[in-house]
Amino acid sequence: MSSHTETETVIVGAGPAGLTAALALARYRHRVIVVDSHHAPRNSASQGAHGHIGMDAATPADMRALAGKELSRYATVELREAHADSVRAADGGRFRVVLDGGDTVDASAVVLATGVIDVHPAHVEGFSACWGRSVIHCPFCLGEENADRRWGIVVDNADLAALSPVAFRAWTGDTVAVCPASMPGVDGARTAARARGGDLVTGTISRLHHRRGSLYAVEFDDGRVLERDTLVWTPRQRQQPVVARAIEELGVAGDARRRVRRDAPPVHRRHRH
Template sequence: MSSNSETETVVVGAGPAGLTAALALARYRQRVVLVDSPRAPRNSASGGVHGHVGLDGAPPAEIRSRAWKELSRYATVELREADVEGVRTTDGGRFHVALDNGDTVEAPTVLLATGVVDIHPEQVDGFSDCWGRSVIHCPFCLGEENAGRRWGVVVDNAELATFSAVAFRAWSSDTVAICHESMPGLEGARTAVRSMGGDVVTGTISRLLHRAGALYAVEFDDGRVLERETLVWTPAQRQQPVVARAVDGLKLTVDDAGYLSVDDTQCTGVPGLYAAGDLASRWKQSFTAAAAAGATAAEAIHASLIMNAVRG
């Protein structure tokens, strides 16, 4: 089944970027189809979103439910729960969006706002159990909720090891950097960190000891155990499958780490195709940053649709 041919924008993903963009476009009375996966969202492990005014501490599921309710009041927004199989261009210069339920949607503009996939280290037992609680990817998100505990910061470069010894004092007076013995600049980092009251511990983590996700110690592959109650560990990430396919099929430009390249309006190298949120940024991954990118994309999409209408 195909959607109404008058659809102006398909938003793929209902995280903060997609939801914000859909709401902004709805306020402009643009005809939007918002497609989101029925699977649990990436931030479902978090007990609450932090740092966004008016929503500080609100559970992700509550925010999502409220957003769906708000969007449902707009007659120009259509909500669909499905996985997007692919996005391609048509001969008429539009985009063809295929859903996993067999439906298709066509529109002149598309916003990719799927977020990314966190790759949990499979060799570390207990990582997924602690993820989003006592294993956190950044202090801004959950540092306050882990304040006063013994922290470990998993790093792979000497500069970050030294930086964390200072930056994370706001939350913990007992912070150590954890790295591999082969890390370049190890001895210099250890000297610098120790001069500031911290330390650098080397080794390969094999298991996280926890009670229902509450970390209490880290076990290394040589049997050593280090008592820690919070780990700052930013795992590797990859693009969602639909985005990876779009990169190949539409020849999208990515940076050296695989994140989508966009301009100041969040537009990719393909006219009419926008991307906002974590899929386009490695180090600005927060609810507020994603929402801001979604708003920027919506403004640009609205302006482009108006200009195209004026030009006929």
């Protein structure tokens, strides 16, 4: 049987952002419900989450467990394992979060801390096996663990390709930008990259050669092979369904990627009853 709960704030997503927000609100004795599904989080492939003082190199699971223990000290915080299906307008200018089991939670504020979904390129064999290990999207997160290796920088922007030898010099002196042959400005970017100690190659990647997620070569669709140990590659991303639905349900201004615009008018003025 479904249930209905009233609180002050609902936080959708129990990653570092959502849990930090919960702790800050708990310190104000604010009543908070943190809703997070049982599915593996976006950073589950990472062998260690870095850059958080006191928890550097802790696994994502370790961080969540520690955060849960710390939040359990506060009587005003509830961690609820459920999937948030939608966020709607409720009476009195409040919000209603509908959960997958039919339960509902009304709140004065909703924090959408879901992050996004990384869409792995289905045509690239080995991408998922290397993801979060030797294929990284964030050098700040995993650059140290991939330092002093041969890096490939997968980009489709000439300016970024030209700057890649400089941008990643803190971690490696061996960079090759991998770009589409049709990329505007490709010849000038190659010249600039080589002048800075790097290089640029063009082609479509079809396969990553690896040993248990440890990359050692990139294969192109024409059969060429480029020896690389690390790829910096930000795949296409899509919005979490609950955020896309919230934009529609609440009439909030969103951009082309279905993200809430930072300059969007306050949502309580845009409720549709």
